[in-house]
Amino acid sequence: MREGIHPNYSEISVKCACGNTFATRSTRKEIFTEICSACHPFFTGKQKLVDTAGRVERFKRRYAKA
Secondary structure (H helix, E strand, O other): OOOOOOOOEEEEEEEEEOOOOEEEEEEEOOEEEEOOOOOOOHHHOOOOOOOOHHHHHHHHHOOOOO
Protein backbone atom coordinates (compact mmCIF):
# COMPACT_ATOMS: atom_id res chain seq x y z
CA MET A 1 0.00 0.00 0.00
CA ARG A 2 1.17 3.51 -0.72
CA GLU A 3 2.04 5.73 2.21
CA GLY A 4 0.08 8.89 2.98
CA ILE A 5 -3.05 8.26 0.88
CA HIS A 6 -5.16 6.25 3.34
CA PRO A 7 -7.41 7.89 5.96
CA ASN A 8 -6.82 7.32 9.66
CA TYR A 9 -8.90 4.27 10.70
CA SER A 10 -9.31 4.27 14.45
CA GLU A 11 -11.67 3.09 17.19
CA ILE A 12 -14.51 5.53 17.90
CA SER A 13 -17.67 5.76 20.01
CA VAL A 14 -21.13 5.65 18.39
CA LYS A 15 -23.84 7.54 20.30
CA CYS A 16 -27.56 6.89 19.89
CA ALA A 17 -30.44 9.25 20.68
CA CYS A 18 -31.67 6.76 23.32
CA GLY A 19 -28.41 7.17 25.25
CA ASN A 20 -26.76 3.91 24.22
CA THR A 21 -23.09 4.05 23.22
CA PHE A 22 -20.87 1.40 21.67
CA ALA A 23 -17.43 1.21 20.12
CA THR A 24 -16.59 0.54 16.50
CA ARG A 25 -13.89 1.47 14.00
CA SER A 26 -14.28 4.20 11.40
CA THR A 27 -12.51 6.99 9.56
CA ARG A 28 -14.86 9.54 11.19
CA LYS A 29 -14.25 11.06 14.64
CA GLU A 30 -17.79 10.50 16.04
CA ILE A 31 -21.03 8.98 14.81
CA PHE A 32 -24.48 10.01 16.08
CA THR A 33 -27.51 7.86 15.23
CA GLU A 34 -31.23 8.03 15.96
CA ILE A 35 -31.93 4.30 16.23
CA CYS A 36 -29.62 1.51 17.41
CA SER A 37 -30.04 -2.18 18.27
CA ALA A 38 -30.94 -1.26 21.88
CA CYS A 39 -33.99 0.81 20.87
CA HIS A 40 -35.02 -0.54 17.43
CA PRO A 41 -38.45 -2.27 17.48
CA PHE A 42 -37.14 -5.34 15.62
CA PHE A 43 -34.59 -6.10 18.36
CA THR A 44 -36.67 -5.01 21.39
CA GLY A 45 -39.99 -6.56 20.34
CA LYS A 46 -41.86 -3.37 21.32
CA GLN A 47 -43.88 -1.29 18.89
CA LYS A 48 -42.45 2.20 18.52
CA LEU A 49 -43.44 4.94 16.12
CA VAL A 50 -40.43 6.28 14.31
CA ASP A 51 -41.40 9.71 13.03
CA THR A 52 -39.69 10.71 9.82
CA ALA A 53 -40.24 14.35 8.86
CA GLY A 54 -43.63 14.63 10.61
CA ARG A 55 -45.32 11.79 8.75
CA VAL A 56 -47.08 10.46 11.85
CA GLU A 57 -48.61 13.85 12.69
CA ARG A 58 -49.63 14.40 9.07
CA PHE A 59 -51.34 10.97 9.05
CA LYS A 60 -53.19 11.73 12.31
CA ARG A 61 -54.37 15.13 11.01
CA ARG A 62 -55.55 13.66 7.72
CA TYR A 63 -57.59 10.87 9.30
CA ALA A 64 -58.76 12.68 12.44
CA LYS A 65 -61.91 13.81 10.58
CA ALA A 66 -62.89 10.27 9.59
